[in-house]
Amino acid sequence: MIYLSLLFIVLASICNSIMDTSVHHYSTSIFKKLNPLWWDGETSWRNKYIDGDSTKGRVKWYFGLDKPVQLTDAFHFFKMWMIIFISLSIVLFDNSVLLINNNFSFLLFSLFFITYGVLWNSFFSLFYNRILRKK
Numbered sequence: 001m002i003y004l005s006l007l008f009i010v011l012a013s014i015c016n017s018i019m020d021t022s023v024h025h026y027s028t029s030i031f032k033k034l035n036p037l038w039w040d041g042e043t044s045w046r047n048k049y050i051d052g053d054s055t056k057g058r059v060k061w062y063f064g065l066d067k068p069v070q071l072t073d074a075f076h077f078f079k080m081w082m083i084i085f086i087s088l089s090i091v092l093f094d095n096s097v098l099l100i101n102n103n104f105s106f107l108l109f110s111l112f113f114i115t116y117g118v119l120w121n122s123f124f125s126l127f128y129n130r131i132l133r134k135k
Contacts, residue, residue: 005092006119012085013120015078017127022074029132031074044073089116 021029023041031039038044046052048069050059058066070080098108 001092001094002097005089005094006115008085008089008092009116009119010123012082012089013124014127015082015085017124017132018078019075019082021128021132022078025133028134030134031132032134039074041073041075044075047072 019041022031022039022044026032026036026040026042036043037047046054048058048067050056059072061067069076071077093112098105098112100108
């Protein structure tokens, strides 16, 4: 289960890099050729409003409910997935690996803490600075 937990933390960091790229570097990203109404974070947030105008209120869905913001633009869609992946990572982490002879191991905790941080930052940087940018 630890491997799945690590995988989900990597996927969460990739989603975070997509979010930041769509907002801060859309014009120089691999998303530039895709629909800006979905991918360009500078303007796509308006999709949740009627005619893109916040004074007209939210776009309605079924039974008069607001359309879920997670379905209106790439930033919010990938934010939803980032939260799901973080949650899965937490749930799938087996706390028993932090125990040695039924005693909490601060050394193992520190090792996992550092590992998860390095994985998050490494994959975020790889996608944000390299993979999601146009060459």
